[in-house]
Amino acid sequence: MPEPPPIQQLSADEIAEIEHEAAAYPTRQPLGLEALRIVQQYRGWVSDGALQALAHYLKVPVAELDSLATYYQLIFRQPVGREVMLLCNSASCWVMGCSRVQKHIRQQLNIGPGETTADGIFTLLETPCLGDCDKAPVMMVGTEMHRQLDSEKIDALIRALRERHHSED
Amino acid sequence: MRIDTSLRTPLTKNIRAGTSGAVPLDDYRKNGGYRGLQKALTMPPRDISKLVQDAGLRGRGGAGFNTGLKWSFVPSQEDYSGQRYLVCNADEMEPGAFKDRYLLERDPHLLLEGMAIAARAIGATRAYIFLRGEYPLAAERLRSAIAEAESASLLGPGVFGGKFSLQVHLHRSAGNYICGEETALLNALEGKRAIPRAKPPFPQVSGLWGCPTVVNNVETLCNLPHLLMLGAEWYRSLGRGKNAGSKLFGVSGRVKTPGLWELPMGTPIREIVEQCGGGMQPGYQLRGLLPGGGSTDFLGPQHLDLAMDYDVIGKAGSRMGTGTILVLDDKTCPVGLVLNLQRFFARESCGWCTPCRDGLPWVVDILERIEQGHGKKQDLDLLQELAHRMGPGKTFCALAPGAAEPLESSLNLFLADYVAHIEQGSCPYAQNTAPLMETI
Ligand SMILES: Cc1cc2nc3c(=O)[nH]c(=O)nc-3n(C[C@H](O)[C@H](O)[C@H](O)COP(=O)(O)O)c2cc1C
Ligand code: SF4
Numbered sequence: 001m002p003e004p005p006p007i008q009q010l011s012a013d014e015i016a017e018i019e020h021e022a023a024a025y026p027t028r029q030p031l032g033l034e035a036l037r038i039v040q041q042y043r044g045w046v047s048d049g050a051l052q053a054l055a056h057y058l059k060v061p062v063a064e065l066d067s068l069a070t071y072y073q074l075i076f077r078q079p080v081g082r083e084v085m086l087l088c089n090s091a092s093c094w095v096m097g098c099s100r101v102q103k104h105i106r107q108q109l110n111i112g113p114g115e116t117t118a119d120g121i122f123t124l125l126e127t128p129c130l131g132d133c134d135k136a137p138v139m140m141v142g143t144e145m146h147r148q149l150d151s152e153k154i155d156a157l158i159r160a161l162r163e164r165h166h167s168e169d
Numbered sequence: 170m171r172i173d174t175s176l177r178t179p180l181t182k183n184i185r186a187g188t189s190g191a192v193p194l195d196d197y198r199k200n201g202g203y204r205g206l207q208k209a210l211t212m213p214p215r216d217i218s219k220l221v222q223d224a225g226l227r228g229r230g231g232a233g234f235n236t237g238l239k240w241s242f243v244p245s246q247e248d249y250s251g252q253r254y255l256v257c258n259a260d261e262m263e264p265g266a267f268k269d270r271y272l273l274e275r276d277p278h279l280l281l282e283g284m285a286i287a288a289r290a291i292g293a294t295r296a297y298i299f300l301r302g303e304y305p306l307a308a309e310r311l312r313s314a315i316a317e318a319e320s321a322s323l324l325g326p327g328v329f330g331g332k333f334s335l336q337v338h339l340h341r342s343a344g345n346y347i348c349g350e351e352t353a354l355l356n357a358l359e360g361k362r363a364i365p366r367a368k369p370p371f372p373q374v375s376g377l378w379g380c381p382t383v384v385n386n387v388e389t390l391c392n393l394p395h396l397l398m399l400g401a402e403w404y405r406s407l408g409r410g411k412n413a414g415s416k417l418f419g420v421s422g423r424v425k426t427p428g429l430w431e432l433p434m435g436t437p438i439r440e441i442v443e444q445c446g447g448g449m450q451p452g453y454q455l456r457g458l459l460p461g462g463g464s465t466d467f468l469g470p471q472h473l474d475l476a477m478d479y480d481v482i483g484k485a486g487s488r489m490g491t492g493t494i495l496v497l498d499d500k501t502c503p504v505g506l507v508l509n510l511q512r513f514f515a516r517e518s519c520g521w522c523t524p525c526r527d528g529l530p531w532v533v534d535i536l537e538r539i540e541q542g543h544g545k546k547q548d549l550d551l552l553q554e555l556a557h558r559m560g561p562g563k564t565f566c567a568l569a570p571g572a573a574e575p576l577e578s579s580l581n582l583f584l585a586d587y588v589a590h591i592e593q594g595s596c597p598y599a600q601n602t603a604p605l606m607e608t609i
Pocket of ligand 2: 347
């Protein structure tokens with residue numbers, strides 16, 4: 001059964017970036033993940049509409065593309081905050097007290113893993129080992145690593161990010 | 170310029186202390202960079218494999234398979250004239266492993282040169298770097314290093330103006346431990362769900378898009394430039410025991426100065442933990458350690474004088490794995506640590522095989538009960554049995570056997586702790602740690 005035409009469209013920029021990646025592969029199938037990442041970069045997350053538009057563009061079934069999207073932890077199929085905090089919860093960070101860091105974030109922002117603050121700024125996610133174990137506990141926000149975390153560092157980080165977003169609004 | 174054969178730290182020699190950037194191409198070349206590749210281009214490919222095999226370089230991804238031998242399974246040019254691929258496994262996500270990130274971020278040209286040498290040896294003209302999604306800085310630096318190397322004719326069409334060509338592409342993954350397993354990685358690169366493939370056929374014969382493919386770890390490939398330049402004998406002389414070469418060793422946990430160092434293969438654990446790592450922090454004692462990441466068996470204080478090499482650690486009942494040591498101290502609950510590891514493996518299982526898909530959540534469930542003080546004596550037998558069912562040869566890939574290693578060894582080394590949880594009806598370490606993290 002043919003799939004219905006998509007409601008959303010991809011932008012020219014999104015398409016250009018996807019096609020730029022196409023040169024790296026002998027077939028078009030590997031473009032799925034690249035395309036999901038590109039769309040997410042522009043839109044913050046991959047909505048049903050965006051997924052459908054992408055599947056239509058790549059000429060693959062929506063379900064197949066969704067099976068990829070849901071397989072990867074860094075492809076978001078739900079809206080996330082503007083700052084996604086990836087808190088490492090693996091062995092070295094656990095030994096060095098990431099549970100305390102998590103508790104502190106819960107106290108300051110009232111969110112647990114998988115939750116977003118009401119103002120839409122912060123999402124907290126747990127992530128496996130970030131490969132920075134000698135500086136544990138660590139967290140990645142955007143492309144920045146935050147190391148040897150304690151309550152003061154978390155407070156300062158939250159303050160800085162909040163100010164940045166409030167001044168942008 | 171001649172490279173001094175007294176060199177002991179080929180992996181990190183270009184990285185200057187006190188800096189944080191990547192080694193620029195100019196500096197890299199001034200230090201003898203891309204000479205190893207130049208040498209390789211004068212050799213018949215088969216001789217490169219032979220040299221690497223004789224040098225005794227073993228895969229640094231964790232399994233320790235002889236690299237030259239692995240390459241030799243790729244069909245020869247006479248037998249097969251089609252496309253071949255080289256893939257660099259940069260999906261580092263093993264709990265407690267933090268070595269590949271360092272090489273990727275600090276000396277990307279060392280990796281690119283190593284890849285070109287490996288590609289030349291196996292006859293590949295296309296290569297991918299499979300990079301985990303959480304390493305954006307490495308992605309940026311690799312991308313500019315690839316562009317730099319291409320514009321200097323060190324990669325791309327006509328390397329050094331000759332016939333050899335190599336296209337290197339960066340593939341960024343998006344967070345998935347199983348993608349690091351080499352056949353799952355190939356499926357992921359092809360754009361499929363990253364589920365491991367049945368072996369045989371091995372990737373060297375039928376890998377990416379059915380073509381002969383070699384998958385090598387970042388650190389493995391970084392060994393090649395100097396090995397080519399300085400030879401097998403020099404390379405073997407770097408090791409202190411039977412295993413050849415130098416190795417990145419690291420320590421994390423409650424030691425005074427956690428970190429990462431390039432040391433001779435075969436350096437005793439005690440030296441790494443006590444001299445490099447500075448020993449335990451005041452008030453903490455060493456209870457045990459994971460020698461090479463979360464999927465290796467625990468060792469105890471009685472093992473501190475063992476040499477870190479594949480054979481010695483293997484004989485002691487564990488694996489050297491990634492060589493990044495995680496120290497367990499006496500204030501941290503061993504059951505809590507094992508629970509943390511099993512939660513990781515349960516979540517990262519691809520779900521293909523029953524012992525892994527169903528066994529791991531069951532293990533997590535039991536460990537949670539024990540940790541919360543609701544465990545029963547029979548639970549320990551059940552854990553033993555589940556660990557056994559996840560053991561080698563019962564699943565498609567090594568994730569489940571890897572998960573069984575810390576579990577099974579903890580039941581031996583820390584049995585008294587398990588029993589104390591059950592008899593006392595609570596965690597004896599509860600005042601020190603908050604073992605049960607919130608989780609989705
Ligand atoms: C679950 C799982 C995850 C793995 N993750 C990695 C990884 O992140 N990096 C890596 O180099 N090898 C990883 N490996 C090992 C690879 O399958 C493979 O052995 C290795 O990349 C081969 O390279 P080498 O011979 O140079 O060591 C993993 C294995 C398993 C079973
Ligand atoms: S052992 Fe686990 S991760 Fe590996 S193939 Fe089986 S189910 Fe998947």
